Every structure is written in C-alpha cells, then in structure tokens.
Amino acid sequence: MADYTLPKRLTLEIVTPDRALVRETVDEVQVPAAEGYMGILPGHTPLLATLQVGQLMYRTGQQQTLLHVAFGFVEILPDRVTVLAQVAERAEDIDVARAEAAKKRAEERIAKPVSEMDFERARIAMMKSLIRLQVVSRVRTRV
Amino acid sequence: MPSLIDLRRRIRAVKSTQQITKAMKMIAASRLKRAQDRVIGARPFAQRMRGVLNGLVTRVDSSTHPLLRVPEPGEGRPLLIVLTSDRGLCGSFNSNIIKAAGQHIVEHTAATAPIVLGLVGRKGREFFGRRGFEIVYDRVNIFQKLSFADAQSLADAVIEEFISGRASRVDIIYNEFKSVISQRVVTETLLPIPRESIEDAAGAGGVVSDYLYEPAPAEIFRELLPRYVQVQVYRALLESNAAFFAAQMTAMDAATRNSTEMIDNLTLYMNKVRQAAITREIIEVVSGASAT
Numbered sequence: 532m533a534d535y536t537l538p539k540r541l542t543l544e545i546v547t548p549d550r551a552l553v554r555e556t557v558d559e560v561q562v563p564a565a566e567g568y569m570g571i572l573p574g575h576t577p578l579l580a581t582l583q584v585g586q587l588m589y590r591t592g593q594q595q596t597l598l599h600v601a602f603g604f605v606e607i608l609p610d611r612v613t614v615l616a617q618v619a620e621r622a623e624d625i626d627v628a629r630a631e632a633a634k635k636r637a638e639e640r641i642a643k644p645v646s647e648m649d650f651e652r653a654r655i656a657m658m659k660s661l662i663r664l665q666v667v668s669r670v671r672t673r674v
Numbered sequence: 675m676p677s678l679i680d681l682r683r684r685i686r687a688v689k690s691t692q693q694i695t696k697a698m699k700m701i702a703a704s705r706l707k708r709a710q711d712r713v714i715g716a717r718p719f720a721q722r723m724r725g726v727l728n729g730l731v732t733r734v735d736s737s738t739h740p741l742l743r744v745p746e747p748g749e750g751r752p753l754l755i756v757l758t759s760d761r762g763l764c765g766s767f768n769s770n771i772i773k774a775a776g777q778h779i780v781e782h783t784a785a786t787a788p789i790v791l792g793l794v795g796r797k798g799r800e801f802f803g804r805r806g807f808e809i810v811y812d813r814v815n816i817f818q819k820l821s822f823a824d825a826q827s828l829a830d831a832v833i834e835e836f837i838s839g840r841a842s843r844v845d846i847i848y849n850e851f852k853s854v855i856s857q858r859v860v861t862e863t864l865l866p867i868p869r870e871s872i873e874d875a876a877g878a879g880g881v882v883s884d885y886l887y888e889p890a891p892a893e894i895f896r897e898l899l900p901r902y903v904q905v906q907v908y909r910a911l912l913e914s915n916a917a918f919f920a921a922q923m924t925a926m927d928a929a930t931r932n933s934t935e936m937i938d939n940l941t942l943y944m945n946k947v948r949q950a951a952i953t954r955e956i957i958e959v960v961s962g963a964s965a966t
Contacts, residue, residue: 544718544722546718546719546722547719548716548719548822548905548908549712549715549716549719550715550718550719551715551718551719564888565888565889566888569888576886577884577885577886578885578886578887578888579726579730579885579886579887579888579894579898580887580888580889580894581888581889581893581894581897581898604726604894604897604898604901606726606729613725613726615719615722615723615726
C-alpha cells in the first residue's frame with residue numbers, strides 16, 4: 532500500500548489572463564466557489580469548482596491575506612490550489628474611488644432597470660464593487 | 675566611372691532609407707516592450723489552464739462535453755490555423771510560418787479529407803488565398819489593437835467547426851516569442867485537447883482519481899472548455915504579435931547597420947573618384963604648362 536501521509540502545506544497559485552498574481556506556500560485557503568465559500572486545508576480531496584464574485588483569503592501561519600476575485604475556476608489537489616480567475620486584485624491594488632463610483636452607478640441601474648439583461652449586469656457590477664470595498668475596509672481596519 | 679553627382683545622389687538616397695529603417699526600428703522597439711509585457715503576463719494563465727485541462731481530460735469520460743469528444747478516424751477534415759502578420763519588413767517572420775504551414779499541410783492532407791485553413795494576418799491571406807484552399811476563417815488587421823474579443827471570435831469559429839464534426843482536429847501554427855533576437859515556429863494542437871498518458875498522470879499526482887465537482891461537471895465544462903480554447907488562442911495571438919515586433923526590430927536594426935556600411939563604401943568610392951578627377955586636372959594643367 533502506498534504511503535498516504537497527508538501534505539502539510541498547500542502551494543497556492545493565483546493567475547489571471549493578464550498576469551500571475553500569487554505563488555506561495557500557505558496553510559489555508561478560502562475561496563468563493565459557485566455554491567458558497569469553501570475552506571481548503573492541506574490534503575483536500577481533488578476538486579474542481581467555478582468561482583463567483585467574492586473574497587479569497589489565504590493564511591500562512593498567523594498572516595492572513597485577502598483578495599478580490601471574480602469568476603473563473605479553482606482546481607484543488609491535496610497539495611496544490613490553482614485559481615484561474617477572470618479578475619483578481621490584492622487589497623492594495625483596489626481603486627476605492629472607482630469601486631465607490633461603480634457601486635453608485637449600479638445602485639442607480641438597479642433602481643430603474645431598463646431591461647432584464649441590464650439588471651443582471653448591474654447586479655454583478657454591484658457585487659463586485661461591494662466586495663472590493665469590503666476587502667479594502669477589512670484590510671484597513673486590521674492595520 | 676560614375677559621376678560625382680550620381681554618387682552624391684546615391685548616398686543621399688541610402689541615407690534617407692536609413693532614416694526610415696532607424697525610425698521603424700525605434701517604433702518596433704517601443705511596441706515590442708508592450709507586446710512583450712502582455713505575452714509574459716498571459717503565459718502563466720494559459721500554462722496553468724493547460725495543466726488543469728490535461729489532467730482533467732485524462733480522468734473524465736469524453737462524452738461529458740462535445741469539446742472532449744475524440745473524432746472517429748475518417749470523420750471531418752483537419753483544420754489548420756495560421757498566424758501571420760499584416761505587415762512586412764520583418765525578416766523571415768512570415769516566410770518561416772508559411773514554410774512550416776506548407777509542410778504541415780503536406781503531412782496532413784489525405785485524398786479523402788483535404789486540409790482546411792483558418793488565416794489570421796494579411797501575409798497569410800496573400801499567400802494561401804489564391805492557392806485554392808478552402809478557408810473557413812480569415813481575419814486581417816487585428817494586431818493593431820489586439821483584444822481578448824479577437825481571440826474569442828477565432829476560438830468560437832474553431833469550436834463551431836469542431837463541435838459540428840466538420841473539423842477532425844485543429845492545429846495552430848504561430849511564431850513563439852522566445853527572446854528579442856529569436857522567434858520559434860511552433861505547431862500546437864488545440865482540439866481535441868491533448869491527453870496525458872495515464873502513467874504520466876499517476877507519476878505527477880500520485881493517484882489517478884476523479885475530481886469532485888461543484889457545480890456538476892457538465893456545467894463546469896460548459897464554461898471551462900470554451901474558455902480554455904479562447905485562452906490558448908489568445909496566448910498564441912499575443913506570442914505572434916510580440917514575435918512580430920521582435921522580428922521587425924531585428925530586421926530593421928540589420929538594415930540600418932547595412933546601410934551605414936553601404937554609405938561608408940559609397941563615400942570612400944566617391945572620394946576616390948573625386949581625387950582621381952583632381953589628379954587628372956592637375957596632370958592636365960601641368961602637362962599644358964610644360965608644353966608651352
């Protein structure tokens with residue numbers, strides 16, 4: 532029988548179509564999967580999931596890092612997590628003013644939607660801006 | 675012996691050509707920087723995605739999604755996507771591609787199923803357009819403002835051909851950006867998605883086991899597989915774009931250097947001609963004086 536010792540740590544890779552964002556060894560990852568947030572510890576069973584708009588958190592020791600991610604996929608292997616996101620930003624890269632403006636715009640659209648499709652787009656825009664602001668504020672308050 | 679005036683005129687002509695090549699070199703260099711950043715940024719995503727997909731297709735049943743299908747032998751025709759540039763003055767960039775494409779065509783053409791082409795770039799259209807190939811996709815002038823939407827349009831055409839069963843396989847041939855001074859012609863198979871052999875998968879991941887899916891596999895594949903093709907096409911377009919500017923820069927650099935050499939030679943020759951003329955005049959004056 533093969534030796535089934537569980538890996539102790541995870542190699543986390545976050546890439547977007549424009550660049551590679553994160554490549555680190557971490558202890559825990561939390562991702563916004565399609566059907567809710569998912570916590571991943573080393574030794575997780577292989578899993579493939581789609582991502583929705585949300586916060587991605589990873590922890591190394593006591594050090595937590597938050598990111599904003601939107602859409603894409605995550606592949607989970609016992610010793611490796613690969614996040615292929617459409618959009619991913621670190622808290623410090625988020626443009627607060629832009630997110631605020633986007634939120635306001637989305638609010639207006641939701642208040643009086645022109646069409647079904649418009650509403651859906653506004654809803655997604657709203658979610659993105661809210662999450663962005665959340666990520667920023669969480670990081671700010673902790674510092 | 676050419677006259678002095680003719681030589682001066684030639685030198686002037688070479689000089690103005692040199693100015694143009696120099697300017698083109700600088701433009702190519704500045705565009706190259708941006709194109710290079712984009713392709714280097716896009717590589718990890720395409721590679722990771724390929725990694726995930728290779729593992730995936732080995733594990734799952736190929737009937738789960740039309741893009742995972744392996745066509746029966748004899749079904750459909752091979753499709754080859756050729757990425758060339760819109761403009762020339764880039765050394766052997768396009769001729770290398772066309773040569774390699776020609777070879778690929780010879781290898782993959784069967785009497786029953788002649789190869790079908792998809793072309794990107796004006797140079798490819800000029801070459802293959804009038805040689806009687808069936809062309810299913812043809813795009814020019816996309817490199818000036820290359821966006822993901824361009825990749826999407828090509829990828830969608832490819833997917834359509836494959837899913838409908840008209841294409842048995844899809845290969846893409848393009849110049850890969852290796853470094854500023856070298857490009858490499860590569861041929862990649864887009865569809866069907868290349869499968870890792872089972873031993874490889876076992877060696878890398880320990881045990882070959884199926885994934886858990888969230889949501890259901892069919893739903894994930896519906897998003898993931900088209901996205902995979904788009905991303906691979908996008909990367910190929912970016913590679914080709916960066917490689918083009920690199921090729922143009924090197925070609926224009928060489929042209930500038932050659933013209934400097936040419937100017938030097940012409941100047942030397944012109945001076946010789948001038949001196950010969952002066953010497954002749956002196957001899958004439960001297961012999962005229964001694965005659966009297």
